[in-house]
Amino acid sequence: MQIYVCVKHVPDTAATITVVGEAGYNDTACKFIINPYDEYAVEEAVQRVEKAGSGEVVVVTVGPEAAVSTMRAAMAMGAHRGIHVKVEGQFLDSTLTSLALKAAIEQDGTPNIIFTGRNAVDTEGFQTQYRLAAAMNLPVVSEVVNLEINDGQAIVQREVGGGTRETLEMKLPCIIGATKGLNEPRYPKFPDIMKAKKKELKEIDFDQLGLDTSVDQTELLKLEAVPERSSAQIMQGSVREQVNELVRILTEKDKVL
Amino acid sequence: MAKIGVFIETDKDEVKKTNFGAITAALDGGKNEVVALLMGVDANSAQETLAAYGAQKIVQVTVDSADLTASPDLQARALADAIQHFALEGLIGLASARGRDVFARLSAFLNVTLASDCVGINFEDKTVRKSHFSGKTIATIKLNSDLLLCALRPNAIEAQKALADSQVESYAASVDAPGLVKVLEVKKGDTAKMDLTEADVIITGGRPIDAAENYKMLEECAELLGAAVGASRAAVDAGFAPHSMQVGQTGKTVSPRLYIGCGLSGSVQHFAGMKTSKVIVAINTDKDAPIFQKCDYGIIGDMFEVVPVLTEILREQTGQ
Ligand SMILES: Cc1cc2nc3c(=O)[nH]c(=O)nc-3n(C[C@H](O)[C@H](O)[C@H](O)COP(=O)(O)OP(=O)(O)OC[C@H]3O[C@@H](n4cnc5c(N)ncnc54)[C@H](O)[C@@H]3O)c2cc1C
Numbered sequence A: 001m002q003i004y005v006c007v008k009h010v011p012d013t014a015a016t017i018t019v020v021g022e023a024g025y026n027d028t029a030c031k032f033i034i035n036p037y038d039e040y041a042v043e044e045a046v047q048r049v050e051k052a053g054s055g056e057v058v059v060v061t062v063g064p065e066a067a068v069s070t071m072r073a074a075m076a077m078g079a080h081r082g083i084h085v086k087v088e089g090q091f092l093d094s095t096l097t098s099l100a101l102k103a104a105i106e107q108d109g110t111p112n113i114i115f116t117g118r119n120a121v122d123t124e125g126f127q128t129q130y131r132l133a134a135a136m137n138l139p140v141v142s143e144v145v146n147l148e149i150n151d152g153q154a155i156v157q158r159e160v161g162g163g164t165r166e167t168l169e170m171k172l173p174c175i176i177g178a179t180k181g182l183n184e185p186r187y188p189k190f191p192d193i194m195k196a197k198k199k200e201l202k203e204i205d206f207d208q209l210g211l212d213t214s215v216d217q218t219e220l221l222k223l224e225a226v227p228e229r230s231s232a233q234i235m236q237g238s239v240r241e242q243v244n245e246l247v248r249i250l251t252e253k254d255k256v257l
Numbered sequence B: 001m002a003k004i005g006v007f008i009e010t011d012k013d014e015v016k017k018t019n020f021g022a023i024t025a026a027l028d029g030g031k032n033e034v035v036a037l038l039m040g041v042d043a044n045s046a047q048e049t050l051a052a053y054g055a056q057k058i059v060q061v062t063v064d065s066a067d068l069t070a071s072p073d074l075q076a077r078a079l080a081d082a083i084q085h086f087a088l089e090g091l092i093g094l095a096s097a098r099g100r101d102v103f104a105r106l107s108a109f110l111n112v113t114l115a116s117d118c119v120g121i122n123f124e125d126k127t128v129r130k131s132h133f134s135g136k137t138i139a140t141i142k143l144n145s146d147l148l149l150c151a152l153r154p155n156a157i158e159a160q161k162a163l164a165d166s167q168v169e170s171y172a173a174s175v176d177a178p179g180l181v182k183v184l185e186v187k188k189g190d191t192a193k194m195d196l197t198e199a200d201v202i203i204t205g206g207r208p209i210d211a212a213e214n215y216k217m218l219e220e221c222a223e224l225l226g227a228a229v230g231a232s233r234a235a236v237d238a239g240f241a242p243h244s245m246q247v248g249q250t251g252k253t254v255s256p257r258l259y260i261g262c263g264l265s266g267s268v269q270h271f272a273g274m275k276t277s278k279v280i281v282a283i284n285t286d287k288d289a290p291i292f293q294k295c296d297y298g299i300i301g302d303m304f305e306v307v308p309v310l311t312e313i314l315r316e317q318t319g320q
Helices: A036-052 A065-076 A094-108 A128-136 A190-196 A239-253 B019-030 B043-051 B072-085 B097-110 B212-225 B233-237 B303-318
Strands: A002-006 A009-011 A032-034 A056-063 A081-086 A113-117 A140-150 A153-159 A165-171 A174-178 A201-205 A218-225 B003-007 B033-039 B057-063 B090-094 B114-122 B127-132 B137-143 B148-152 B167-173 B181-187 B201-205 B228-231 B258-262 B279-284 B297-300
Touching: A002 A036, A002 A094, A002 A128, A009 A065, A032 A036, A032 A065, A036 A056, A036 A113, A036 A174, A056 A065, A056 A094, A065 A081, A065 A190, A065 A201, A081 A094, A094 A128, A094 A201, A113 A128, A128 A140, A128 A174, A128 B097, A140 A165, A140 B097, A153 A174, A239 B279, A239 B297, A239 B303, B003 B019, B003 B072, B003 B097, B019 B033, B019 B043, B019 B090, B019 B148, B033 B043, B033 B072, B043 B057, B043 B167, B057 B072, B072 B097, B072 B167, B072 B181, B090 B097, B097 B114, B097 B148, B114 B137, B137 B148, B201 B212, B212 B228, B212 B258, B212 B303, B228 B233, B258 B303, B279 B303
Parallel strands: A002 A056, A002 A113, A056 A081, A081 A201, A113 A174, A140 A174, B003 B033, B003 B090, B033 B057, B057 B167, B090 B148, B114 B148, B201 B228, B201 B258, B258 B279, B279 B297
Antiparallel strands: A009 A032, A140 A153, A153 A165, A165 B181, A218 B137, B114 B127, B127 B137
C-alpha cells in the first residue's frame, strides 16, 4: 500500500495571533504544530501500513522552510519519508496548494490512498482535498470518522449533522479527509523522534514544479483581530435573584429569550 | 441586479430554518434576484416558506433516472448544470457538514474559487468575511472567479422576511458522469434532538457535568428554552456525551442568538466554535474562570444549583 499524507504546518490553536500589516501576522512569535486534523490522517496511514506489514507512508507538505519541524513530527509518528514543496509567504491559495500536492505526489509514485485532514486550522478552508481529488480525477470523502478497506473499495463513514451518520463507498485510489473519531493519534516516543530526524526528506521549490499559476485564486485582502468581548456582567444576590435578573435582561434588554 | 442561486438544505423533507438567512444574504437588500434550488423534496411544499424570505424562483432540481441523494458528486454536477441553465452569477449555501461538502465538490469541479464558513458577503466587490485561526481573526477574501461560490456559517446572517412573488419550476439537470462516490446508508441520529448548528439557543455542559445522565438536567431546561444541548470536548472525551454534541474547533461551529455555557472554562478551542453567538452566558463556580473575561453575562455558581432554578423560572413564566 502506497499512502501519501498531506500535512500542513500551522500555528498552535492556543497561540496568540498578532496581525501585522494589512494581511499578515507575526509568525515568529507563535509556536507551530502539525495541523491537528492531519494527525488523524498520519495515524490512519501508519496503522494501515503497520497492519498490512508492507507499504510506505509518505508525508507531503507545501509550506515554508520552517515546516520541516511538522514533517519530522509526522515521521516521528511513523511516516517513512517526506516531500517538502517549499513556498514563501504566509498564505497560499487552496487551488495552487492542491496543484503543488498533485505534482509532488505524481512525481514520486502511484498512490493507493491519499489522506488529508478535514481542514487546516489556520485558514479553515475545507477544500484542498476536494481540489486535489478533482485535479487527479479521484473520488474523495472528507470528515471521515471510520474507514474500512475491502477488495479495492473504501467504505467510509462521516457525520452530517444532528448525529446522522452516512456510509459511503468509493474505489481505491481515493482521497480521505480525516477527522476526530477516526483513531487516537499516538504520542511519539523519544527514540521515534530521534529516528525521524534521519528519515529521507526531499525538497522541491514550488517554482520548480512548473505549475500553471494563471488559475482562478482567492486573494486575502485583509486580516483583522476579532475583538474579544469585555468581561461579563456578573449577576448578584441569591441564586434565585441572579437567575431572575439574567432572565429579565435576556428577555427585555437583549431580546434573545 | 445579479441573479443569485441559493442551495436549499432540507432535513426530513422540510426546509431547514437556517436557509432563510442565506436567502436574506443572497437578496442583498433587494439588489439581487434569488433562485432557490432544491433537491429531493417537493418544491411546491416549500414555496410559501421560501418566498416569504424573498426567493422569486423555486426550482426542484432532478436528474433523470438517478437518485440525487445517492451521490454527493452527482449533486455537485447537477448544481453546476443548473447554475449554467439559470445563468446564475453566484450560488450561496450553508457551511453545514453537507453544504461544506457539496460546495467544495462543486467549486473543484468547476475550477471556481470558494469560501466556506463565511459570516458576510459583499456582492459588489466579490469579497467575503470569514474566520481564520480559530476565530481569533477575521479575513476579508476576494473571490476572483466570475461565478461567486460561498457557503455561509449557519445563523451568521439574520433572516429577514421579504415576501416575493414566486414561481415554482422543475429542472431536469443533465449530468453525463455518474458520481465516483456512492452513499450506501444513512443512519439518522436521535430525531428528538435538535441539530446544534440549526439551533437558535444552545445550552452546553462542560467537563463538570460528570456523567451522561446529568445532561438530562440540561435537556429539561433546553426544552423550555427551545434550545439544543451541547458539550465541550472534555465532556465528550470523558464519555459523557457523543461527539455529535461537541461544540468547538474539533466539533460543531454554531452561531445561535443565545449560548449558555455551564461549567466551561472558556478555552480558545471551544470558543472557536461558538464565538459568533449573539449573547453568551456563563455559569461557573470559579469567579476567575477565563470564560468570564469573554462572555456577556455571568453567574458565579454551581450549575447543579443554578440550572434547576433557571428551569423552574422558565417553567413559571411559560406556565408549563
Ligand atoms: C487541537 C485541539 C482541539 C480542541 N477542540 C475542542 C473543541 O472542539 N471543543 C472543546 O470544547 N474543546 C476543545 N479542545 C479542548 C480545550 O482546550 C479544553 O480542554 C476544553 O474545552 C475544556 O473543557 P471544559 O471547559 O468543559 O472543561 P474544563 O477546562 O475542565 O473547565 C471546567 C470549568 O467548569 C468549572 N466548574 C467546575 N465545577 C463546576 C460546577 N459544578 N458548576 C459550574 N462550573 C463548574 C471550573 O471552574 C472550570 O472553569 C481542543 C483542544 C485542542 C488542543
